Amino acid sequence: MNIEKALEPPKNGLLVPDLIPVAYEVVDAWKVLIKGLAQLLHVIPVHACSECSEVHVAQTGHHIQDCCGPTSSSRRSFHSWVKGSINDMLVPIESYHLYDPFGRRIKHEARFEYDRIPAVVELCIQAGVDIPEYPSRRRTKPVRMIGKKVIDRGGFVEEPKRWCSANSSSLVDLDTYGACGLYPPPPLSGVARIAQETMDAYEIVRLGVDKLMRKYTVKACGYCSEVHVGPWGHSVKLCGEFKHQWRDGKHGWQDATVEEVFPPNYVWHVQDPKGPPLGGALKRFYGKAPAVVELCMQAGAQIPCKYRPMMRLDIVVPESEEARLVA
Numbered sequence: 001m002n003i004e005k006a007l008e009p010p011k012n013g014l015l016v017p018d019l020i021p022v023a024y025e026v027v028d029a030w031k032v033l034i035k036g037l038a039q040l041l042h043v044i045p046v047h048a049c050s051e052c053s054e055v056h057v058a059q060t061g062h063h064i065q066d067c068c069g070p071t072s073s074s075r076r077s078f079h080s081w082v083k084g085s086i087n088d089m090l091v092p093i094e095s096y097h098l099y100d101p102f103g104r105r106i107k108h109e110a111r112f113e114y115d116r117i118p119a120v121v122e123l124c125i126q127a128g129v130d131i132p133e134y135p136s137r138r139r140t141k142p143v144r145m146i147g148k149k150v151i152d153r154g155g156f157v158e159e160p161k162r163w164c165s166a167n168s169s170s171l172v173d174l175d176t177y178g179a180c181g182l183y184p185p186p187p188l189s190g191v192a193r194i195a196q197e198t199m200d201a202y203e204i205v206r207l208g209v210d211k212l213m214r215k216y217t218v219k220a221c222g223y224c225s226e227v228h229v230g231p232w233g234h235s236v237k238l239c240g241e242f243k244h245q246w247r248d249g250k251h252g253w254q255d256a257t258v259e260e261v262f263p264p265n266y267v268w269h270v271q272d273p274k275g276p277p278l279g280g281a282l283k284r285f286y287g288k289a290p291a292v293v294e295l296c297m298q299a300g301a302q303i304p305c306k307y308r309p310m311m312r313l314d315i316v317v318p319e320s321e322e323a324r325l326v327a
Contacts, residue, residue: 034090098114105233
């Protein structure tokens with residue numbers, strides 16, 4: 001009916017003052033999380049399947065036959081284990097960095113003009129974190145909209161040139177690329193302390209992202225893993241999932257969840273990391289946990305009580321001969 005509706009921050013382009021400290025806390029915890037995982041990976045062995053997305057935290061890979069990779073039939077669904085990396089623990093979910101989220105949409109032809117950074121970092125930047133290498137427009141006057149049409153966005157502003165190189169130390173701390181090579185192995189006496197700091201940082205990031213996403217809009221593709229931080233999705237045609245030809249490669253945008261922006265990547269919980277590998281016959285007695293939680297627990301950290309039920313710590317895994325006697 002062409003009636004302008006008053007929008008509350010951040011829907012009108014203004015920052016939410018109460019969430020600015022939360023955004024800074026998430027960025028600081030994100031740095032601690034990356035550093036802690038990079039150090040713990042030198043001490044705790046992590047295995048990843050080269051054919052699928054399975055990850056296992058133990059001395060050896062498990063023998064559960066649930067691989068769905070392209071050559072799994074020739075291996076009878078056994079996994080092909082290789083050494084895991086930090087990207088196996090923290091699934092790299094990246095998003096385009098936007099100087100003005102309410103500006104022009106990213107076109108397919110101009111996709112290389114925008115940097116790809118972790119979605120968690122982009123969310124914090126739009127929530128008020130100032131990173132000189134990734135500037136963001138801070139509005140003083142609200143955006144005006146009628147329905148879904150923007151009638152006053154304060155004009156288009158050209159994105160300023162970055163004054164610093166993308167290889168600066170402040171950016172290296174925010175990305176998982178090459179993190180294991182940046183940090184040396186920790187002393188054995190400090191492994192438990194690093195594991196507890198990493199566990200605490202993981203919880204701060206997860207809870208902080210949940211708080212920020214309650215106010216700031218994040219879109220996710222309903223077909224693939226693409227995530228976009230902003231009031232509406234981009235127009236890059238790189239979706240290759242189900243019936244992408246019908247959509248001309250465009251993404252099917254919908255509101256994202258915390259698990260899509262910060263995936264937990266569940267792994268099997270191993271009660272005895274140095275014991276025999278897990279087998280498929282007793283799979284129903286095993287629990288699961290996020291990969292970071294499992295890694296920190298094996299390194300000596302105290303995990304929150306909310307993870308104990310899913311890890312099934314109160315279940316005694318029977319011997320193979322006793323399994324058939326269990327109801």
